[in-house]
Amino acid sequence: MSLRDLAIPTALAEPGMLVSDLFRECIRVQMPGIPFRDASGHISGKVSIRHILKMTCLPDYLIRHSHMLGDSIEHLRLPEIHGPEILARTIDDFVLPTLPRVNSSAPVTKALAIMEQEDTTYIFVLDGDEYHGAVSIMSLAHCLLTKAGCG
Amino acid sequence: MAALTPEMWMALVILLAAYGLIFTELIHRAYAALMGAVAMVMVGGWAGFYSQEAALGSVDGNTMLLLMAMMMLVAMLRPTGAFEYLGIRLAKLAAGDPRRLLVYLCAAVSLLSMFLDNVTTVIIFAPLTVLVTRMLNLNPAPFLIAEAMMSNIGGAATLVGDPPNIMIGSAGGIDFVRFLVHMGPVILPVWLVTLALMLFLFRRELRPVDVAAVVDLDEKKAINNPHALKRIVAVMLGVVLLFFVHHTLHWYPAFVSLIGLAVALVWLRPDPEMLMNKVEWTVLLFFAALFVMVGGVDASGLLDLVGSLLASYAREPGHLLATAILLMWVAAILSAVIDNIPFTVTMIPIVAALEQQGVNVTPLWWALALGVGLGGNGTHIGATANVICVAEAERVGLPEARISPSRWLKTGLPVMLASLSVASVVLALFFPAFS
Numbered sequence: 280m281s282l283r284d285l286a287i288p289t290a291l292a293e294p295g296m297l298v299s300d301l302f303r304e305c306i307r308v309q310m311p312g313i314p315f316r317d318a319s320g321h322i323s324g325k326v327s328i329r330h331i332l333k334m335t336c337l338p339d340y341l342i343r344h345s346h347m348l349g350d351s352i353e354h355l356r357l358p359e360i361h362g363p364e365i366l367a368r369t370i371d372d373f374v375l376p377t378l379p380r381v382n383s384s385a386p387v388t389k390a391l392a393i394m395e396q397e398d399t400t401y402i403f404v405l406d407g408d409e410y411h412g413a414v415s416i417m418s419l420a421h422c423l424l425t426k427a428g429c430g
Numbered sequence: 431m432a433a434l435t436p437e438m439w440m441a442l443v444i445l446l447a448a449y450g451l452i453f454t455e456l457i458h459r460a461y462a463a464l465m466g467a468v469a470m471v472m473v474g475g476w477a478g479f480y481s482q483e484a485a486l487g488s489v490d491g492n493t494m495l496l497l498m499a500m501m502m503l504v505a506m507l508r509p510t511g512a513f514e515y516l517g518i519r520l521a522k523l524a525a526g527d528p529r530r531l532l533v534y535l536c537a538a539v540s541l542l543s544m545f546l547d548n549v550t551t552v553i554i555f556a557p558l559t560v561l562v563t564r565m566l567n568l569n570p571a572p573f574l575i576a577e578a579m580m581s582n583i584g585g586a587a588t589l590v591g592d593p594p595n596i597m598i599g600s601a602g603g604i605d606f607v608r609f610l611v612h613m614g615p616v617i618l619p620v621w622l623v624t625l626a627l628m629l630f631l632f633r634r635e636l637r638p639v640d641v642a643a644v645v646d647l648d649e650k651k652a653i654n655n656p657h658a659l660k661r662i663v664a665v666m667l668g669v670v671l672l673f674f675v676h677h678t679l680h681w682y683p684a685f686v687s688l689i690g691l692a693v694a695l696v697w698l699r700p701d702p703e704m705l706m707n708k709v710e711w712t713v714l715l716f717f718a719a720l721f722v723m724v725g726g727v728d729a730s731g732l733l734d735l736v737g738s739l740l741a742s743y744a745r746e747p748g749h750l751l752a753t754a755i756l757l758m759w760v761a762a763i764l765s766a767v768i769d770n771i772p773f774t775v776t777m778i779p780i781v782a783a784l785e786q787q788g789v790n791v792t793p794l795w796w797a798l799a800l801g802v803g804l805g806g807n808g809t810h811i812g813a814t815a816n817v818i819c820v821a822e823a824e825r826v827g828l829p830e831a832r833i834s835p836s837r838w839l840k841t842g843l844p845v846m847l848a849s850l851s852v853a854s855v856v857l858a859l860f861f862p863a864f865s
Contacts, residue, residue, distance in 0.1 A: 338564075338825065338826065339557065339825045340557040340558075340560040340561045340564070340822075340825070340826070343557050344514070344557070344558060344647070346651050347647045347652050348646065349647060349648060350646065351644060351646040352565070
């Protein structure tokens with residue numbers, strides 16, 4: 280089974296897309312992030328749930344000392360904007376320039392190696408600017424369980 | 431006035447060009463210093479006033495090795511979580527009282543900065559301070575400003591507290607105990623006055639906001655490796671104890687720190703790559719290059735000339751105190767706006783030249799150390815610790831936590847002026863002891 284067969288088609292994030300729409304799409308396809316297509320039509324980055332939540336809800340000092348935190352952190356009065364405010368924002372401020380990608384004819388091992396290098400659990404299958412979908416580590420594991428071998 | 435020789439002009443031009451690059455930050459200061467050092471050796475060798483051997487000899491090995499060894503020791507201490515443990519314990523001890531929290535944190539960073547690199551101390555304490563103050567619904571800015579200033583003041587108290595002191599002690603032949611005995615009685619009242627001033631200047635921000643707020647942090651979880659912690663703390667205590675007796679043993683402070691490092695490396699077996707990555711090689715390169723550059727200026731005779739111009743005034747017994755106080759204030763004002771390391775490296779040969787001219791330079795060493803140590807509090811760029819705290823405040827993401835240059839100045843300038851005034855008074859009242 281090739282990466283193209285494993286790829287789950289997803290929508291592409293575009294300038295002006297709301298965070299709420301991004302979240303809905305990610306939940307629908309069960310992917311933590313989707314590629315971003317800029318105004319010129321070029322797929323130039325990605326947007327992820329993790330990055331949005333980190334930027335809006337997790338100050339650096341909190342992350343650094345998270346292992347020491349108790350459960351009473353409501354006192355922190357974090358500067359984040361909550362729920363509806365986050366969802367009403369556009370994704371424009373949260374686009375990441377990194378784009379873990381692999382072409383559709385590449386072996387699964389290559390996809391895994393790139394995921395490891397980029398420290399991510401999902402990768403986008405692209406042939407040039409032709410987007411086929413996203414492959415996650417879960418789908419690769421599922422493939423291994425259900426098939427004799429993958430890629 | 432004696433005319434400058436061609437050698438002096440050559441050396442001066444190279445020095446000013448390099449310092450111009452350093453202070454304008456057009457390129458990294460280490461690169462600028464290296465370029466200056468290379469140019470100095472080339473020009474000096476060609477003109478016949480500065481050989482390669484002289485250049486190598488101008489690098490103060492005691493300073494370089496002491497800095498390197500202490501960097502490595504702190505690199506082994508830091509991952510154990512000891513600093514975080516201490517910070518959380520102090521925060522809990524303050525029991526939610528902002529003023530007590532400020533006093534405890536200031537005391538901790540000052541004490542640590544007396545023996546360890548104050549930049550590392552602030553790097554670790556600053557984010558923890560932000561977390562604790564946010565838990566208590568307090569504005570972190572005053573605490574960050576206070577920590578930076580107090581770490582600078584604490585670092586000025588001992589021979590190993592900050593790099594200028596290491597250089598001054600090395601050049602002046604001042605041992606650890608003598609340094610502490612002379613600087614301690616000045617720094618202590620400076621510290622107390624500064625603390626009082628900050629409690630007053632920040633009085634509005636230090637009012638308790640939420641009496642129910644608690645510091646919900648588990649300090650036990652801060653300790654990552656209790657085994658390593660015990661060992662490295664034992665080594666550090668041993669090093670500090672040896673600092674107190676190094677003069678009796680006829681050991682350089684660098685040798686003491688290397689003993690500690692050797693024991694720590696064998697006892698803890700840290701990963702060599704990790705350890706080497708933690709050494710700030712650019713800082714060491716910067717220092718070495720400065721030594722070479724200023725060594726060239728010294729070899730040209732320019733610094734002797736400057737010294738002789740000052741000597742006629744400073745030689746008069748009644749003028750020595752005035753010279754010392756003037757040196758302290760000039761050093762402080764310059765340190766507030768430019769990097770104090772190049773200034774210190776340049777002043778050291780001038781003071782040494784004064785000694786050769788028959789001036790009692792002992793009080794001048796103290797004045798220089800006080801000036802470069804206390805002056806760093808004046809502006810937000812006066813010391814690296816200040817820059818770190820300003821950056822941490824920016825990361826909080828709250829407008830009221832931001833420390834703008836003017837906000838720093840509103841505290842820094844009074845603190846600097848008050849601390850210099852206190853130091854001047856102590857210096858004047860007990861001048862014979864400093865001579």
